[in-house]
Amino acid sequence: MNTATTDTSLALVQTPLMRTSQKLSIAVGGIGLLIILFTWVTRHSFASPGITLSVALLLMAVSVGGYAYSEYAHLPEGIKNNGVMFRSLSNRGIVAYLTGILLTGFYVCLYWYSEYLTGLIQLFDPLSQFMRHKAADQWFVYGSFYTFGVLVLGAKFIYKYRHNRYQIIRTISVMFFQLMFAFLIPAWMLMMNQPEFYFTYFWPLKYDYLFPSTISWLTSSGTHLGIFLVFWGAMMTLIATPTLTYFFGKRWYCSWVCGCGALAETTGDSFRTLSDKSLRAWKIERYLIYSVLVFITITTILLWVNSYMQGGLLGTFSLSVSKTYSFLIGSMFSGVIGTGFYPILGNRSWCRFGCPQAAILGIIQKYFSRFRITTNGGQCIGCGNCSTYCEMGIDVKAYAQRGQDIVRASCVGCGICSAVCPRGVLRLENGSADIFDRTTITKL
Amino acid sequence: MRIVIIGNGIAGTNAARHIRKNSEHEIIMVSEETLRPFSRTALMYVYMGHVKQENTEMYEDWFWEKNRINRVQSKVLSVDTAGKSLQLSNGNTLTYDALVIATGSKSNKFGWPGQDAKGVQGLYHLQDLEGMERYSPGLQHAVIVGGGLIGIEMAEMFHSRHIPVTFLVREKSFWDLVLPAEESAMINRHIHEHGIDLRLETELKEIQTDADGRANAVITNKDEKIACGFVGLTVGVSPNIDFLKDSGIEIQRGVLVDEHLRTSVPDVYAIGDCAQLRQPQPGRRPIEAIWYTGRMMGQTVARTICGQTTEYIPRLWFNSAKFLDIEYQVYGDIPGRTPEGITSLYWEHPNGKKAIRINYETESKTVTGFNLMGIRYRHEVCEKWLLGKTKLEEVLQNLSLANFDPEFFDAYESALVQQYNQLNNTNLTVKSKRNLNLVTRFLQRS
DSSP, X not given: XXXXXXXXXXXXXXXXXXXXXXXXXXXXXXXXXXXXXXXXXXXXXXXXHHHHHHHHHHHHHHHHHHHHHHHHTTSOSSOOOTTGGGOTTTTTOHHHHHHHHHHHHHHHHHHHOGGGGHHHHHHTHHHHHHHHSSOOOHHHHHHHHHHHHHHHHHHHHHHHTTTOHHXXXXXXXXXXXXXXXXXXXXXXXXXXXXXXXXXXXXXXTTGGGGSHHHHHHHHHTOOHHHHHHHHHHHHIIIIXXXXXXXXXXXXXXXXXXXXXXXXXXXXXXXXXXXXXXXXXXXXXXXXXXXXXXXXXXHHHHHHHXXXXXXXXXXXXXXXXXXXHHIIIIIIIIIIXXXXXXXXXXXXXXXXXXXXXXXXXXXXXXXXXOSXXXXXXXXXXXXXXXXXXXXXXXXXXXHHHHTTBOBOOTTOOOOOHXXXXXXXXXXXXXXXXXXXXXXXXXXXX | OEEEEEOOSHHHHHHHHHHHHHOOOEEEEEESSOSSOBOGGGHHHHHTXXXXXXXXXXXXXXXXXXXXXXXXXXXXXXXXXXXXXXXXTTXXXXXXXXXXXOOOEEEOOOOOTTTTSBTEXXXXXXXXXXXXXXXXXXXOOEEEEOOSHHHHHHHHHHHHTTOOEEEEOSSSSTTTTTSOHHHHHXXXXXXXXXXXXXXXXXXXXXXXXXXTSBEEEEEETTOOEEEOSEEEEOSOEEEOOGXXXXXXXXXXXXXXXXXXXXXXXXXXXXXXXXXXXXXXXXXXXXXXXXXXXXXHHHHHHHHHHTTOOOOOOOOSOEEEEEETTEEEEEXXXXXXXXXXXXXXXXXXXXXXXXXXXXXXXXXXOBEEEEEEESOOBOHHHHHHHHHTTOBHHXXXXXXXXXXXXXXXXXXXXXXXXXXXXXXXXXXXXXXXXXXXXXXXHXXXXX
């Protein structure tokens, strides 16, 4: 097809769609990024680390704000996906690959070569001292960037979807849980000389929270807090997860609370169209995600058996299984591939193909939940917007065309399919009336 | 038995799919337009960069292979009904045992000077999209002629690429033959809000061209000259059946079909936009060029061909569209001008972008139709009320059952009921809130 859309990989967006104000915004953010990169590489900052970091982050925030403002402000509120398929960043152009390389490189340094991050870590020292009374380390740097991304791009997301209250409330929720429970409270606990604990992550996503070593670490202090934390982790995994998922589907966690979800829904929003919608991808998804779940379950059992036998039966075997899991799944899959490859594989590849938490929630969602997406009779025109914007790669359209409810293990309930539908066909709902034949009801 | 389907739009592909569901017949689908059936209604989203062409395809390639639906990309030049064969533009001849004509529509042109110039076209086929792409780079101004659904789509498309648009509409108000006055006025305002230059009561007189034969201006019936590099002609569509002229199949505006979608020639059927019903159902038009009827006809004809002769009975009328940012849904009968004996209950949000209209028979208070602007209602619920000839007051009290807006959205059913109470000195209340369980029970109740 002879279109103007074919050869745009070198342009950030197709030229007529880029406003001057947007180019300026990108330049401002670029300066912020350069300041950080320069300090990272040279270990030399222009001003004190605190000021340098503040200036750089401020520039980047202003950049995102300015870009979003000039993209959406002059138009009446509504779905504004104009040019998504033409942009280099959101359409696997050269900007996407460069971003992917930068992110992947960052993750590799983070997990295995943190000595290369010294320049970067120094920048965060004042903030870390202030928040935690401790020197910064690579994980603090990571957490800070992560939270910054969720907050700044979350604000952009809210502005983009300002006509849609479901999106606004959901995004405020992920921003809140990331900021409070995955950033401020753990730092504050450290400051108070308590264990650095993440209340919004639990086994099997935060797999070590049910490992014998973690439990003995938490309880060893002998405080009530430690016992409470063990109790909290177990309760979330065994009681809260099935109960909440029964009522609301896996969305209560994946697109409302989870930090991985928070990053995917905000920072990763530009990449949601990149998920593979093919049947083949769905097959791979099912093999992979349940394999990871089996892997972590066996690992955990082995560790407990080993702990019970005091290493008598298995020796160091279970520890090496646990290390393998941590390397392959904990670091490679969830970090390097899951986030580093956002611009290539989409923003939910970890959540879709790897996350064992999502696997459990998905099984509950599929078989015992009141949640489903209902379709509106015969109104679907098969335009494909819903499937295109489904970050989990569900071919929503295939169901909508047949007037069939959508009950899929992978659906995180982000609600974007419903938002982008131009004919009002999709609605996220909870209902118990027909809970056991949700999947079989076909209308019209 | 070999079944050949000409056309792979929604009617043709749905026929193919259902023939396969019901039989083991050989199926061949012929299309000049493309090998991969796609959703025509999504062309605008491809141009706007919301989706890619491949995202609009109805099924992945394996689907056609698995279901043994053979696809041929070629133009059908003529049909020989005596010899039961088709002449294709690729030189081949294709024989059939049963033939389904599903060739859709083509854009209307009404003999304007310059209507065949470069940069003048409608929007229906994939090739039309390619035409728009070809003329878009460097385009300074586009003029769209015709105030209907495709016209406003085309205006939105250019607008999305920051190309200024002038939109010529013959009527006093946008699409006012179909939309009641208030809804039509709402869309007028919304078009202006987007900065699109809407000219009401303005018609095209002439298209002027440059030395290369490309459009460079239009002259309106008010003798105003508007410079432009592209003219969109969106003044309706008509059946795309020129190739049938000498086939012996009886045609008028479309291919004439009976209630079983059979043409005048045995074993030849016609469905979708190109079919003209000899006896449409009461209140329905002989040609309805919309997506949903095409889909239903495809399913119906498949049954008939596979031995279960089935009458085409379009159920309750419904349709939907999106005018820039305002979604529109209609269920039942909502004419542009409310006829004698019908009363219209209309509520509009203070922001002027959302509205609910319920029409009912003044005397009996039987509900006859729903019109929604910027609000989503549930098809099955509205349909059940309308087919069940439900009375207005019962509908009003249960109106939440119909609400299909996303969670946390404001619900306006109470506001509408309050308005009704004030007008009629009644004291009705909305009985419940949105609730899927109630909806499921309501729909399951016989």
